[in-house]
Structures are given as C-alpha cells and as structure tokens.
C-alpha cells in the first residue's frame with residue numbers, strides 16, 4: 261500500500277506521518293516513510309533552489325517542476341515493496357498543486373506511481389503561515405491560497421480523503437487512523 265500525505269507547509273504532514281507509522285507498527289505492519297524532496301543528489305539540489313529569493317517565480321517554479329519529477333524517478337523502486345506500507349510526505353500531486361501548467365506536469369510525471377490513498381491535510385492558510393518555521397518565499401498567503409484551491413480540485417482525480425487539519429494533533433491523528441483503518445483490516449469504530 262502506498263499512502264501519500266499532501267497539504268501546504270505546516271499542515272501537520274511530518275507530525276501525522278510519525279503518528280500513523282507508530283500506530284501501524286503497533287498493529288503489526290512494516291512501514292517505510294519517504295519525504296519529497298528526497299535525500300538524493302537531485303533532492304539536495306531542490307532544497308537549495310527552494311531557498312532562493314526568486315523561488316516562486318514562473319522560471320524557478322518550472323525548474324523545480326522538472327527537478328521534482330527527476331527526484332521521484334530516482335526513488336521509484338522504493339514505492340513498490342509488497343511487504344511494506346509506504347507512507348510518503350508529498351508526491352507528484354504536490355507538483356500539480358504548486359507548479360503549472362497541469363498538462364505539462366502530468367506529462368513529465370507520467371511514470372510516477374499513483375498513490376493508493378491520498379490524505380489531504382486541509383489547513384487554513386493563516387494558520388499555515390503562523391505554524392511554519394521555514395522562512396522562505398512560500399510563506400506567502402496569496403501563493404498558499406492558490407495552492408490550497410489547486411489541491412481541492414486536483415485531489416478529485418485520486419482515491420483520497422480530506423482531513424480537517426485545523427484541530428488538535430490527537431483529533432487529526434484519530435481522523436487519519438479512521439481513514440486508513442478500512443484498508444488495513446482494522447475496525448474504524450475501534451479508534452478513539
């Protein structure tokens with residue numbers, strides 16, 4: 261099973277992936293987690309470019325679109341382990357939400373693995389800006405509002421669940437477990 265977490269910065273992806281991993285492991289599953297950008301050579305380059313003051317410009321966004329597609333190709337083999345639950349922090353769906361045009365992003369990502377389940381952590385943009393500890397160009401309300409709107413549209417093409425990420429960590433975690441439980445043969449009503 262390949263589960264993807266999506267959502268703007270500060271939505272709680274890292275926090276919730278850690279909690280979901282612990283819970284699945286406690287239920288006897290083997291879990292592997294991944295983060296995009298990865299720690300590959302391309303991923304390192306992406307992290308560097310993300311820090312540029314012009315990172316939100318069209319030219320750099322298109323550069324990032326290409327690099328993210330390449331970074332994904334490099335780790336493709338890790339996504340198909342039959343014995344493990346793979347949980348990824350972001351996927352090509354992030355590229356569709358952040359970069360454009362969509363037809364081009366889809367084309368350069370056409371070999372990327374389609375997630376079995378996408379959990380979209382939906383957070384208010386203002387809360388995102390307050391929670392985020394990164395000081396980069398993406399902490400911009402207008403930019404993030406656009407990404408959020410894109411996400412809600414794109415997500416319809418995938419097997420997904422929208423999770424309200426505005427609540428406390430435990431409430432969000434419990435909603436995520438309830439969404440994942442049916443795929444794991446765990447009773448959703450047994451979750452607090």
Ligand code: ADP
Nearest residue numbers: 269270271272273274275276391427428429432
């Ligand atoms: P992401 O990986 O999506 O950027 P993080 O999990 O890193 O988000 O969370 C960003 C910050 O917000 C962290 O400081 C984290 O502790 C905090 N946080 C995460 N979830 C919640 C929540 N439900 N309520 C309040 N703060 C949260």
Ligand code: MG
Nearest residue numbers: 273274275349
């Ligand atoms: Mg994170």
